Amino acid sequence: MNWITNYVRPRINSIFSRREVPENLWHKCDECGTMLFHRELAENQNVCTQCGHHMAITPRDRFLHLFDGGIFAEIEVPAPQDDPLQFRDQKKYPDRMKAAQKKTGEQEAMLVASGEIGRTPIVAAAQDFSFMGGSMGMYVGNAIIAAAQEAVKLKRPLILFSAAGGARMQEGILSLMQMPRTTVAVEMLKEANLPYIVVLTHPTTGGVTASYAMLGDVHISEPNALICFAGPRVIEQTIREKLPEGFQRAEYLLDHGMLDRVTKRTEMRDELITITRMLMNQPPAVKGALPAPEPAETSAETSAEDAVKE
Numbered sequence: 001m002n003w004i005t006n007y008v009r010p011r012i013n014s015i016f017s018r019r020e021v022p023e024n025l026w027h028k029c030d031e032c033g034t035m036l037f038h039r040e041l042a043e044n045q046n047v048c049t050q051c052g053h054h055m056a057i058t059p060r061d062r063f064l065h066l067f068d069g070g071i072f073a074e075i076e077v078p079a080p081q082d083d084p085l086q087f088r089d090q091k092k093y094p095d096r097m098k099a100a101q102k103k104t105g106e107q108e109a110m111l112v113a114s115g116e117i118g119r120t121p122i123v124a125a126a127q128d129f130s131f132m133g134g135s136m137g138m139y140v141g142n143a144i145i146a147a148a149q150e151a152v153k154l155k156r157p158l159i160l161f162s163a164a165g166g167a168r169m170q171e172g173i174l175s176l177m178q179m180p181r182t183t184v185a186v187e188m189l190k191e192a193n194l195p196y197i198v199v200l201t202h203p204t205t206g207g208v209t210a211s212y213a214m215l216g217d218v219h220i221s222e223p224n225a226l227i228c229f230a231g232p233r234v235i236e237q238t239i240r241e242k243l244p245e246g247f248q249r250a251e252y253l254l255d256h257g258m259l260d261r262v263t264k265r266t267e268m269r270d271e272l273i274t275i276t277r278m279l280m281n282q283p284p285a286v287k288g289a290l291p292a293p294e295p296a297e298t299s300a301e302t303s304a305e306d307a308v309k310e
């Protein structure tokens, strides 16, 4: 048996450990199975370069791509009371929170920031699905109120990126209270005549779609995002009928008048710049990566055109 333990096993181990190394560097696309180099994937905002599948992106990474030069100022969110119901399922609620904080490196399921996109000042909020399913609890409610108050104070539009599995059950009725609270926050923006734009990302489901995620002046979605109140599985089991292809996906909702646009993540920034500037009565912005002076941008365009002609 010495031959097996001393020779075969180390060989087998070395083969498997060698395979472990590229796993950190390469990411497999869930949709087409292509192996994507992590740096290339991050540069493309977690969109598959082969098939265009939109993978999850953290709010912080999203903001790095969204704001000019990746610079933004985080807006502080008032902390709510910890574990008001002393909730416990298989795990205590505070333990779940600690695990989620460790996993994501974030304090809670929403990040609020102010900054500029295409030299257009905005306030943005983004929900983190990897933090307890982006669930809407008291913190998310406070975050949306803080974002709306900041937008009103600075007279800026608010752009919200939604991603949620619904209300946070560990906070019971207090999480459901966030629906009217956030609705009032959105109303504050409307009273101040400021645009409120919602970007729906995969998945936006549950109570979120019954409040702030569906109250925007403009609703844009990322491709193939699931957007619904009750999920397709629940509906299928309830009505005992097969649902149509692509039901409750972004493109289906666009066809049925629930959305204004479906836009790729890589084109979202330019689209948001156009919309916010239009709604704020500002002249059109220079597109592309900023900061870049205006004359350089036009000369780059003409040289590109010349190159095509040649």
Ligand SMILES: [Zn+2]
Pocket: 029, 030, 031, 032, 033, 034, 048, 049, 050, 051, 052, 053
């Ligand atoms: Zn793919």
